[in-house]
Amino acid sequence: MAIKRLFIANRGEIALRVVRAARARGIETVLGLSLADKGSLAHQEADRSIVIGPAPARDSYLNANLIVHGAKMTGCDALHPGYGFLSERASFAELCENNAITFVGPRSETIRMVGDKLGARALAKAAGVPMVSGTDKINSAADALRIAAEIGYPVITKASAGGGGRGMRVARSADELQASFARSSQEALEAFGDGTLYLERYVERARHIEVQVLGDGAGNILHFGERDCSLQRRYQKMMEEAPAVILREAVRRRIHKAAVDLLAPINYRNAGTVEFLYDEAREEFYFMEVNARIQVEHPVSEAICGVDLIQLQLAVAAGEPLGLTQSDIHPRGHAIELRLLAEDPARDFMPSPGRLTAWDIPKGPGVRIDSAMFKGAMIPPYYDSMIGKLIVYGEDRPQALERLEAALQSMAIAGINTNVPLLRAIVRHPDIKANKIDTRWSERVLLPEFLNNIER
Amino acid sequence: MTNIRPDEVQALIDTFDASAWNEMRIATDGFELWLAKDPSARDRGKPVPQAAAAARVDSVAGEQRKSPIGSSAPGEKTQPAAAPDNPPAGHIYLRAANLGTFYKAPKPGASPYVEVGQAVQADTEVCVIEVMKLFTPMYAGVRGIVSKVLVQDTELVEFGQPLFLIEVTE
Numbered sequence: 001m002a003i004k005r006l007f008i009a010n011r012g013e014i015a016l017r018v019v020r021a022a023r024a025r026g027i028e029t030v031l032g033l034s035l036a037d038k039g040s041l042a043h044q045e046a047d048r049s050i051v052i053g054p055a056p057a058r059d060s061y062l063n064a065n066l067i068v069h070g071a072k073m074t075g076c077d078a079l080h081p082g083y084g085f086l087s088e089r090a091s092f093a094e095l096c097e098n099n100a101i102t103f104v105g106p107r108s109e110t111i112r113m114v115g116d117k118l119g120a121r122a123l124a125k126a127a128g129v130p131m132v133s134g135t136d137k138i139n140s141a142a143d144a145l146r147i148a149a150e151i152g153y154p155v156i157t158k159a160s161a162g163g164g165g166r167g168m169r170v171a172r173s174a175d176e177l178q179a180s181f182a183r184s185s186q187e188a189l190e191a192f193g194d195g196t197l198y199l200e201r202y203v204e205r206a207r208h209i210e211v212q213v214l215g216d217g218a219g220n221i222l223h224f225g226e227r228d229c230s231l232q233r234r235y236q237k238m239m240e241e242a243p244a245v246i247l248r249e250a251v252r253r254r255i256h257k258a259a260v261d262l263l264a265p266i267n268y269r270n271a272g273t274v275e276f277l278y279d280e281a282r283e284e285f286y287f288m289e290v291n292a293r294i295q296v297e298h299p300v301s302e303a304i305c306g307v308d309l310i311q312l313q314l315a316v317a318a319g320e321p322l323g324l325t326q327s328d329i330h331p332r333g334h335a336i337e338l339r340l341l342a343e344d345p346a347r348d349f350m351p352s353p354g355r356l357t358a359w360d361i362p363k364g365p366g367v368r369i370d371s372a373m374f375k376g377a378m379i380p381p382y383y384d385s386m387i388g389k390l391i392v393y394g395e396d397r398p399q400a401l402e403r404l405e406a407a408l409q410s411m412a413i414a415g416i417n418t419n420v421p422l423l424r425a426i427v428r429h430p431d432i433k434a435n436k437i438d439t440r441w442s443e444r445v446l447l448p449e450f451l452n453n454i455e456r
Numbered sequence: 457m458t459n460i461r462p463d464e465v466q467a468l469i470d471t472f473d474a475s476a477w478n479e480m481r482i483a484t485d486g487f488e489l490w491l492a493k494d495p496s497a498r499d500r501g502k503p504v505p506q507a508a509a510a511a512r513v514d515s516v517a518g519e520q521r522k523s524p525i526g527s528s529a530p531g532e533k534t535q536p537a538a539a540p541d542n543p544p545a546g547h548i549y550l551r552a553a554n555l556g557t558f559y560k561a562p563k564p565g566a567s568p569y570v571e572v573g574q575a576v577q578a579d580t581e582v583c584v585i586e587v588m589k590l591f592t593p594m595y596a597g598v599r600g601i602v603s604k605v606l607v608q609d610t611e612l613v614e615f616g617q618p619l620f621l622i623e624v625t626e
Contacts, residue, residue, distance in 0.1 A: 035474055035616060051614035052555045055470055060615075065588045066555050073557060073612035353462060380470070381463035 003027050003078040003102060003318045007071035008046065010082025011061065013388055014294075015042035016372040018080045021310035030074045032067055034060035036380040041372040050074060055382045061085045064092045068099055078102035078317060084384065087293040088115060104317040106270045106292045107217070113266060114290040124287040127261040132203065132277065132286040137196045141181040147199055148177055156202040157184045161192035170202050205438040207278040208232065209244050209285060211259035212301040214309065216316045217269030221260045222324060224301045224309070225331040226252065231426070233349075233442045239426060240297035241336040242304050245397055245435060246280060255285050262287070271298065271313045280438070296339070296389065299370055303335035303393045333393055334400045338408075338426070340371070340388040342379050344417035345447075346454050353381035357415035362407035366393040366400070379416060387418070397435070401427055425450050460487050474616060476542045476549065547603060549618035553594060556585035558619065560609045568609075570620070574602050582620060585613065600624045 005028040008018050019029045019042050031046035036055035043049045050070050053060035060066070062085055071079050079101050081087035093108035105111070113119045124131055133151050137160050138144050148155045148171070155177065159167030167188035171177035181197070189195035212224040228244035229237045247255070259274035271294045276285040298309045307329070316322065343349045359375045371388025373379075379387060392407060394400030405427045411420060431437055431445060472480045472491045482489045543549050552558070560568040560583055570582045576596035584591045604621040607613055 036470055050555065050612065051616055053615045055467070065590070069557070069587045070555055070612065351462075353466060381466045 001077075001102075001318060002320070003314060005030060005074070005076045005078070006104070006314070007032060007067070007074065007076035007079040007101070008042070008082070009061065009067045009071075009079060010085060010087075011037050011040065011042065011372075011383065012386065013370045013372045014082040014296075015040075016045065017370055018082060018310055019045050021308060022080075022314065024308075025311055025314055027078075027314065030071070030076055032060075032070050034382075036382055040377070041374060048074065055380060057085065057382065064089070064095050067092075068095050068101065071096075071101055072099055076101060078104055078314075080104040080314075081293070083293050083296060088291070090115065102317050104270070104313055106268060106272070110266060110268060110270075111292050114292050117289075120290055121287075123262055123266065123290075126265065127258070129258040129262050129287045130285065133201050137198055139196065141178055144177055144181050144197070144199060145174055148174065151199065151201045153177075154202040154204060155199045157181065157197045157199055159184075159188035159192055159194075160196040160198050161188065161194040166191040167195075167197055203277055203279045203286070205280060205440075206230075207244070207246065207280055207437075208237075208275065208439050209247070209255060209278040210273045210275040210291075211256055212242075212295075212298065212309070213259055213263060213268070213272050213274060214312055214316065214322070215263055215268035215270060215272065216322050217267055217319070219264055219267045220322060221264045221268060222322060222326055222329065223256045223260055224305045224307065224329060226255060227297060227300055229297060230437050230439050231432075231442060232439050233447070235439075237297065237339070238442065239336065239338050240300050241334065241397070241400075242300040243331055243334070244278075245334070246278075248283065251283055251285070258285070258287070263290070268292075269316055271295075271309050296386070297337050299368060299389065299391045300335040300337045303368070303391060304331040304333055305329050306332075333395050334397045335391060335393045336397075336400045336404055337389050337391045338404065338423050339386055339419075340390060340413075340423075341419045342385045342387050342416050343419050345419050345422040345450065347417075349419075350417075351381060351385050352417035353379045353385075354416045355379070356413065358412050360410075360412040361388075362390075362410045364403070364407065366403050367391075367407050368393070390423075398433075401433060422446075422450055425453070460484075465489065478542075543621060547621055547623050548598060548600075549606075550582065550594070550596065550620040550622055552585060552613040552615060552617045552619055554585060554587065554592070555615045556587040556592070556613060558607050558609065558611050558613045559584045559586060559591070560605070570596075570602050570605075572602050572605060575625075576600055576602060576622065594619070596620075596622065598622060598624050599626050 006022045008015050008029055008031045022029045029046045031042050031049040032052040033043055033049055034053055034055050035051055052066045052070055053063060064086060079096050086092040088111055090108045090111040093103045093105055093111055096103040097108060154170055154172040156170050167184045169180045169184045171180055185195040185197055207230040209226055209228055211226045213221050215221045225242055226244050227240050227242045229240045231239040262274055273291040273295050275288040277288055278285045302309055342352045344352050356373060356375055356377050359373050361369050368391040369388055373387050392400050392403040394403055408424050426432055478493055480491045577599055578597055580596045581593050582596050584593050600622040602620055603623045606618050
């Protein structure tokens with residue numbers, strides 16, 4: 001059933017992006033916003049807006065009852081949750097379902113299944129998708145040595161009873177494992193009252209590779225290529241690109257197939273992402289998790305595939321056919337996204353809310369900005385610090401990087417501190433140009449260099 | 457500066473922005489904040505010049521601002537769109553405590569909780585607001601006389617939307 005009026009339960013750039021995508025499909029929009037977001041661009045562009053609550057998210061963007069009540073009373077027949085907030089809460093999707101509101105996302109049962117670690121691992125196992133090989137509980141160093149020989153070094157010991165680094169040690173050889181096992185076990189015993197450990201193969205210099213998919217809910221799953229999101233700081237992505245140029249074509253095809261095979265059996269509906277850890281040295285990938293929502297970095301896949309994923313999301317939510325087959329999707333060129341944050345990288349990434357006194361953003365061939373900012377806009381301190389995304393497209397990775405560097409040079413934001421100086425350092429860095437990074441590179445190389453250069 | 461955080465200052469600014477007040481002054485140990493909606497207003501309280509007060513806000517927020525908050529253009533303010541201008545002198549707006557459906561009476565056909573011209577006490581129930589079948593009563597909060605009912609029965613009201621205009625009698 002075609003969507004007539006869409007409630008948008010989010011803020012910032014994604015709310016604006018959804019307003020515009022809905023309008024392009026002839027769908028009316030009602031924005032539910034907090035008091036702090038009055039006057040935002042999404043507020044200005046939506047057909048109607050209602051204030052769902054005060055600034056704190058728990059009283060507005062995270063209050064499912066207020067949101068669904070507002071959606072019903074404004075005559076909406078569908079709801080888009082954006083990302084973050086309630087987008088992956090099964091109970092919220094269920095509340096929409098029970099109130100005859102089409103949730104622009106997966107069915108609640110799907111969210112429940114893929115959101116559960118063991119449930120997701122069961123799906124991967126059933127589909128024959130590789131996971132980081134792990135073991136059951138191990139009680140002695142002798143057992144550990146025997147099993148490590150099967151898995152292959154390096155391995156990491158982990159406490160069976162808890163996390164937080166206790167009992168975690170990387171061993172690169174049998175000697176190291178022999179030496180560390182008792183200490184790790186003792187540490188786990190002291191921390192959790194249980195010295196049981198298990199082993200996992202340790203992936204050194206791992207990359208984060210993810211596959212963008214879209215399912216129609218009837219078992220048809222399309223993929224839109226993969227993204228390389230290896231540049232992260234404390235597991236927060238800083239830069240995302242598509243395609244992942246380090247993959248050989250054969251590996252690329254296998255990783256796409258793994259993502260599709262994993263979600264097809266559950267008739268997945270919605271845009272989604274299957275995340276993998278990639279071991280560059282062995283050319284092997286391991287399933288990590290499914291993100292059952294549209295993601296921040298979706299524009300890089302849109303750029304190389306020439307599609308609008310939000311519009312496709314609206315189509316499949318309404319039960320419309322995909323209108324596309326896999327052979328219609330031809331990834332071409334290279335796209336890179338950088339996240340613009342109201343944070344000061346020179347001061348431990350302290351958030352820097354405030355009013356924008358300048359917002360001069362680059363324009364040009366292949367440059368796209370997804371942002372809800374404007375000169376004079378107020379960045380409230382209550383929410384995520386992301387103020388926009390800079391996305392560039394080029395014929396190949398070197399051209400995309402050149403355009404990115406030029407775009408960053410011409411960007412002028414004032415009134416707040418931003419991470420733009422760090423982004424400039426990133427795109428100029430030889431390791432980035434040579435594409436020799438991994439998920440810990442920023443902490444190991446980039447940030448120490450960046451901070452050192454500031455001090456001098 | 458003491459232990460005032462940027463988000464706390466922001467919360468104060470938002471409260472002020474959303475209020476019907478023309479000015480707000482807050483002073484605690486080691487911290488003073490003065491805000492005004494009229495760009496030509498001058499601080500008449502303690503001898504803290506406007507520029508100095510604004511500068512304190514700036515340094516708390518950890519940023520270099522070009523213009524003081526008190527002089528931002530009207531269009532830049534985050535005023536609730538549904539809120540009319542400030543209430544007439546001697547009156548207050550009673551605003552919705554949360555988003556929901558406004559009911560003027562306990563049940564359909566019953567007489568309303570309050571009507572125009574009626575005197576109310578702070579604890580007089582004036583309406584209920586429903587969210588997903590949960591009904592929450594609202595009270596007048598002041599002693600006064602109901603001057604206007606600003607919304608229709610069963611209408612969806614936003615958080616902070618004025619529901620009643622009340623003439624305060626004390």
